[in-house]
Amino acid sequence: MEPKQHLYLVDGSAYIFRAYHRLPPLTDPEGTPVGAVYGYTTMLWKLAEDLNKADGPTHLAVILDKGAISFRNAIYEHYKANRPPPPEDLVPQFPLIRDATRAFSLPCIEEEGFEADDLIASYARAAAARGWDVTIVSSDKDLMQLVGQTPGEGEIDMLDTMKNQRLHVPDVIEKFGVPPEKVGDVLALMGDSVDNVPGVFGVGPKTASKLIQDYGDLESALAAAPEMKKSKLQERLIEQADMARLSKVLVTLKEDCALPIPIDDFRLGAIPPDPLAAFLARHGFTSLLKRLDIGAGSPAAATRLHPARPVTAGAGPAEGAARQPLPEMPALDYEAYECVQTLDALDRWIERAFTARLVAVDTETSALDAMRADLCGVSLALGPNQACYIPLGHGGSDMFAEKPEQVPLADALARLKPLLESDAVLKVGQNIKYDINVLARHGIAVAPVDDTMIVSFCLDAGRSVDGIGGGHGMDELSERHLEHKPLAFKDICGTGKKAIPFGEVPLDRATRYAAEDADVTWRLHALLRPRLPDEGGTRIYERVDRPLIPVVARMERNGIKVDRDRLAHLSGQFAEAMAALESEIHAMAGQEFTIGSPKQLGDILFDKLGYKGGRKGKSGQYSTDQAILEGLAAQGAEVATKVLEWRQLTKLRSTYTEALQAAINPLTGRVHTSYSLVGAQTGRLSSTDPNLQNIPIRTEIGRQIRDCFVAEPGHVLLSADYSQIELRLAAHMADVPPLKQAFANGEDIHARTAMEMFGHVDRDTRGRAKTINFAILYGISRWGLAGRLGVEADEAQAMIDRYFDRFPGIQRYIVSTLETVRERGYSETLFGRKTWFPRIHSKTQHERQGSERAAINAPIQGTSADIIKRAMARMDPALAEAGLGHVRMLLQVHDELVFELPEGDVAAASPVIExxxxEAALPAVRLDVPLGVEIGSGLSWGAAH
Structure with a gap:
């Protein structure tokens, strides 16, 4: 009897876009973009290897989309209308991807007028009808309609290679709440914003699922709508029934397409090496050629893969230099990980780490706050699948609980300390700043270090399309670069009331989770670190970001003291002021209502009080965002002004005067914010838990909050603030002689601009000049400037024209910057930091214009961030050299650094800090303008600022 046939249908279109976003831009020896081609080829190869190890297919084909138009566009002209065109450098890769498929001697199916999903559905049904089993290699939710088995036929399942998970009927039910044959009904109700399937407005996945569960199918749910309880849902189901039926047609897969190639022709055999070798050689895929094992006489012997052009001057290798080949690694094997429970085993791993000279390190703790968390264990990795977990605090908090065998904490740390502090061994981490702080509390000073998160940021900041590929967390990097989804913390510790601390996780599960983190980090380092010299990232990583890691870690440990009593008093004052504002707002409205409810506020402002300018969103309620309220306030609506004041007080009270009291560390009596080196696309540090960077700068309320940050007895706080650094950088980078001269002479730059713009200086013209100076650098439009200055758009445009006339260098800078970003896809600071703008060519106007505004400012704001980072990295050594090593740097907020020092050392420390x-830019960059620094000191931050 012939063995059962098993057909695999690969959704090739999904592979293409995953491959494109997974790898950096690459070009082959002829200069053709091939990043997606390389990624697609490796993914297809990996699939073939994985299937060969398992019960592999007897038949396999790759299905692709022929074009963007299908029969659905004739049914609904707006179908997929929201999708942007493919990236410019991906278009020439489409035919090469077809060549890659055929190089594997695999069928490559595509048909004009049909989507890949329809062809997959038709082949799957035809094969199942013959009794074959079918596996669809995809994670597309639309294809889940096909999963299952019809009596007398073969079974259809799905394989999600991203999660390495097979999807059967129970998995579909878990995702949609309904069996596969009802998935189309759920999709019809909820719609699909990606494909522009309308659905029923306001109906999400949960509501759609419940409707189909309750009524059986779409038509029954629509027929029952008139009898439902009166609600928005009932109204929408009645009003939009036709849209729901149209959507059902759009999401239903066509299962009877003519099959362009017979299924029997999909039979798998050995892959002839010659066509594949020729393809790999032609495009310079040398590492893949080696896997074919075709000998040293390979035609690819002299072939190299070049980085995408253009590379920036001084930022990377000379044209034609060889790209570092992508490392080849085995799949992650959890069974290979070791749980280290004895000193002998720990000594063995430490010895191996000293020999390797590079070790990936990760800590497992009881909490996210590095200043409060208990250490549960340490994991190490020395190579792919060469990882271990050293449990140190497992067994639960109950003193009577049975604890598993583990190395005593003090003994383990004593053994690990020489390794983690050795200059001869590089410690690699993912957000290693956290691990540095955890281990510092145990007397271990981890150094030297590399950080895969920051390496990724230096390479790919902003490089994302439709939200794909933009993050730098370990899970995102692993899925993007390694095609591996790491174990989730919630899967190990649970969620909600059933969640357990990591220290109570059984050691076998804890080892898998913790050792995997170190293993993945090691692999990411091997993959990403070699890209730095190829892609011009070495300079910014080595000269700016990497030296900052221990500096920022130390600042976090230093923390800053806050006066709890003063905070509580201020919080009470805010509460009284909020209550008074509420009474005034209610009096103006003529009734009481919930000011914090956007719906109630919108109804009061636009329906009851009749103010103009109200607009309703998709939810059907008026927008009451800050811009709307500011517009009303400008029209003289005092109630809008009061609401803005109330909102500010509410936010400041919850974010600062209340939250800061809770944030005080009981052990140190200080607040320890957490800084992210990858939180802002331009390279600026961002602050969280608590966020200390959003306190209003120039308001009385902001000063009152700063007054709550105080020095220890006998000490003062010193604030050192760059003066108008972005304007100074703009004068240099845009080469604007009048502005450079004004800064060199120490003039008031806004007064100078007012004189150039308006011919005289008074309070009004200086204020306008100040607004214009900063607004122009952010690429503001005539309407945006008009709104800020309270003038007509034509008058605002005249001001912009006059500004460019007086300072033509600014306009040249803007034009040149935009041209460069449109050509390269990224902007660059004076120190070589790249920021990518994938939406710079977007067909959607607001997306494109938003990217343009950000691109204009990114080189200036990014250079400013680089300069203050360089200053921070140099500060402690300079203070120590001056005999002021006891001066502590506590905070970095925008362009300001805050220090704590004995009151008697202010005179000595100030000139060193200034x-x-x-001089922070030197010697790498010599500016044409001086960097001004303003210094103040006092018993509180408010007094020093």
């Missing part, structure tokens, strides 16, 4: 900040 010099380091003023």
């Amino acid at each position: 010099r380091i900040m003023a």
Whole structure:
């Protein structure tokens, strides 16, 4: 009897886009973009290897989309209308991907007028009808309609290679709440914003699922709508029934397409090596050629894969230099990980780490706050699948609980300390700043270090399309670069009331989770670190970001003291002021209502009080965002002004005067914010838990909050603030002689601009000049400037024209910057930091214009961020050299650094701090304008600022 046939249908279109976003831009020896081609080829190869190890297919084909138009567009002209065109450098890769498929001697199916999903559905049904089993290699939710088995036929399942998970009927039910044959009904109700399937407005996945569960199918749910309880849902089901039926047609897969190639022709055999070798050689895929094992006489012997052009001057290798080949690694094997429970085993791993000279390190703790968390264990990795977990605090918090065998904490740390502090061994981490702080509390100073998160940021900041590929967390990097989805913390510890601390997780599960983190980090380092010299990222990583890691870690440990009593008093004052504002707002409205409810506020402002300018969103309620309220306030609506004041007080009270009291560390009596080196696309540090960077700068309320940050007895806080650094950088980078001269002479730059713009200086013209100076650097439009200055758009445009006339260098800078970003896809700071703008060519106007505004400012704001980072990295050594090593740097907020020092050392420390900040750009960059630094000191941050 012939063995059962098993057909695999690969959704090739999904592979293409995953491959494109997974790898950096690559070009072959002829200069053709091939990044997606390389990624697609490796993914197809990996699939073939994985299937060969398992019960592999007897038949296999790759299905692709022929074009963007299908029969659905004739049914609904707006179908997929929201999808942007493919990236410019991906278009020439489409035919090469077809060549890659055929190089594997695999069928490559595509048909004009049909989507890949329809062809997959038709082949799957035809094969199942013959009794074959079918596996669809995809994670597309639309294809889940096909999963299952019809009596007398073969079974259809899905394989999600991203999650390495097979999907059967129970998995579909878990996702949609209904069996596969009802998935189309759920999709019809909820719609699909990606494909522009309308659905029923306001109906999400949960509501759609419940409707089909309750009524059986779409038509029954629509027929029952008139009898439902009166609600928005009932109204929408009645009003949009036709849209729901149209959507059902759009999401239903066509299962009777003519099959262009007979299924029997999909039979798998050995892959002839010659066509594949020729394809790999032609495009310079040398590492893949080696896997074919075709000998040293391969035609690819002299072939190299070049980085995508253009590379920036001084930022990377000379044209034609060889790209570092992508490392080849085995799949992650959880069974290979070791749980280290004895000192002998720990000594063995430490010895191996000293020999390797590079070790990936990760800590497992009881909490996310590095200053409060208990250490549960440490994991190490020395190579792919060469990883271990050293449990140190497992067994639960109950003193009577049975604890598993583990190395005593003090003994383990004593053994690990020489390794983690050795200059001869590089410690690699993912957000290693956290691990540095955890281990510092145990007396271990981890150094030297590399950080895969920051390496990724230096390479790919902003490089994402439709939200894909933009993050730098370990899970995102692993899925993007390694095609591996790591174990989730919630899967190990649970969620909600059933969640357990990591220290109570059984050691076998804890080892898998913790050792995997170190293993993945090691692999990411091997993959990403070699890209730095190829792609011009070495300079920014080595000269700016990497030296900052221990500096920021130390600042976090330093923390800053806050006056709890003063905070509580201020919080009470805010509460009284909020209550008074509420009474005034209610009096103006003529009734009481919930001011914090956007719906109630919108109804009061636009329906009851009749103010103009109200607009309703998709939810059917008026927008009451800040811009709307500011517009009403400008029209003289005092109630809008009061609401804005109330909102600010509410936010400041919850975010600062209340939250800061809770944030005080009981052990140190100080607040320890957490800084992210990858939180802002331009390279600026961002602050969280608590966020200390959003306190209003120039308001009385902001000063009152700053007054709550105080020095220890006998000490003062010193604030060192760059003066108008972005304007100074703009004068240099845009080469604007009048502005450079004004800064060199120490003039008031806004007064100078007012004189150039308006011919005289008074309070009004200086204020306008200040607004214009900063607004122009952010690429503001005539309407945006008009709104800020309270003038007509034509008058605002005249001001912009006059500004460019007086300072033509600014306009040249803007035009040149935009041209460069449109050509390369990224902007660059004076120190070589790249920021990518994938939406710079977007067909959607607001997306494109938003990217343009950000691109204009990114080189200036990014250079400013680089300069203050360089100052921070140099500060402690300079203070120590001056005999001021006890001066502690506590905070970095925008362009300001805050220090704590004995009151008697202010005179000695101030010139050192000012010099380091003023000369931070040197010697890498010599500016045409001086960097001004303003210094103040006092018993509180408010007094010093």
